[in-house]
Each structure stands twice: as structure tokens, then as C-alpha cells.
Amino acid sequence: MKPTPRLKRALIMLSCASLLLAFGALASGETTDALLRRYPYDPACPWGRIGNGKGLIVRCITEAEAQALRAGAVPVPSSSALPAASSSAPPATPATSATVAAATTPAPEEPTEPDAGAPTPAPTPSNEKLEITVGPVTADSGTLGIGKLGAARDKYMKCVNDNGGLKDASGEVHVRFMLRQKGRAEGVSVAKRSGVSAEAARCVSEVVDRRYVGVPAEPMVGATVVIKFAKAAK
Numbered sequence: 001m002k003p004t005p006r007l008k009r010a011l012i013m014l015s016c017a018s019l020l021l022a023f024g025a026l027a028s029g030e031t032t033d034a035l036l037r038r039y040p041y042d043p044a045c046p047w048g049r050i051g052n053g054k055g056l057i058v059r060c061i062t063e064a065e066a067q068a069l070r071a072g073a074v075p076v077p078s079s080s081a082l083p084a085a086s087s088s089a090p091p092a093t094p095a096t097s098a099t100v101a102a103a104t105t106p107a108p109e110e111p112t113e114p115d116a117g118a119p120t121p122a123p124t125p126s127n128e129k130l131e132i133t134v135g136p137v138t139a140d141s142g143t144l145g146i147g148k149l150g151a152a153r154d155k156y157m158k159c160v161n162d163n164g165g166l167k168d169a170s171g172e173v174h175v176r177f178m179l180r181q182k183g184r185a186e187g188v189s190v191a192k193r194s195g196v197s198a199e200a201a202r203c204v205s206e207v208v209d210r211r212y213v214g215v216p217a218e219p220m221v222g223a224t225v226v227i228k229f230a231k232a233a234k
Helices: 005-028 032-036 063-071 097-104 149-161 198-208
Strands: 049-051 057-060 130-139 170-179 186-194 221-231
Touching: 130 149, 149 198, 149 221, 170 198, 186 198, 198 221
Parallel strands: 057 186
Antiparallel strands: 049 057, 130 221, 170 186, 170 221
């Protein structure tokens, strides 16, 4: 059957619409969600991450935390450990003289132990002059410089001095983070530390957070920066 003029016009209009849709998809590019789905794992936080419930990353979790979560959740008390309801409670029995004597006799005092949940004393601040080396930055894909990370040496030194100082002649902190196209460090966490306290290492990671590093080669790349400390020669 020979196509009618109206059918020809409909076919031409359908072809033009398909071409316009194809060019629009190419011009708009892939969405961020589509780019993120390329990765079969989290390149910045290999053990998982903690969010604030508003779409922002608070920090990466450590391997030990991931293993603890995998081992099981917080134990829930069994029904036998719960107090019985008042309707099903057995009737009280009359107290005998023996039970009364036992109730009135004070129990022997046990030696008290220090409270495990008591806060530890704050570390003594130090005013020691430190030599600080920032870098290198090791990216999971491509290469990166230190960007603006090297401009915060005074803040890194304050983190160490305010939290106990160096334990030895030198120390270092490895900070793990991820980068998107804005080039700023996100989702920071302490990957490794030596010669400094946990508080000092956490403070250093907070200084790294949101600082400009550089635009990565991929839409999202994980990276690690090493920050070294050494006591200055007197």
C-alpha cells in the first residue's frame, strides 16, 4: 500500500522529534546519580560512611567499626529479663523472721573501682615549635597536588600542641577524603596516625575538611594526604 501524504508527514515529524531528544540527552550529559552509579564501591570510604540525615557526609567509618557492625547489633534484653506485668505477678508471701533479718542486715562493702565512663583528663597543651610537611596527596585515580592544604600549617601545629604535643621526635597523620568536581575535600576521616593523640589527629582531619585540593580526573575520587610533624631543632 502506498503511504498517503498525511502518513509521510507524521513519519517525518516523528524522526525529527527523535533526533531532538537524542541531541538533548548528549548536551545535558549524565546526571550526578548516573555518574555515582558507575562505581561498584565507595572510592572514598571503603568501609562505609556516616551521614547527618540531610545528605551530607559526616565521616568515614574505620575497619574496626565496620567489623563491629557486621558482628551484630546492640543486644536486646530477652523477655525473661523484663519485669513481669502487675496483672500476672504472683501474690506476695508473708515475710518470716529469717527474711526480715536478712533484709535488715547490711551487706558487706565491696571495694570500689574507678568509673569506666568517667571522662579522661584533658591533655596538657604544648607550645613546642614544630616543622610540618604537607603531602603528598595520593589519589585513587589520576594525580593531585596539595592545593590549599599547605596553607594551614599553623592550624595543624595548633591541633597537635593543644592535644598533648608530639609523643616522640616525629609523628604523622594520614587523612582520607573524597573529591568531587568542586575540588574540595569531603567526608574526611583519620586513616592512620603515629606519634600524636587521637584528639590531635581528629583535629587535623577537621582542618583538612572542605579545603580546596584540586579537580579530580573522575567525577568522584578518593584520596589520602599525609601530614608529618617533627620537633624543630633548638
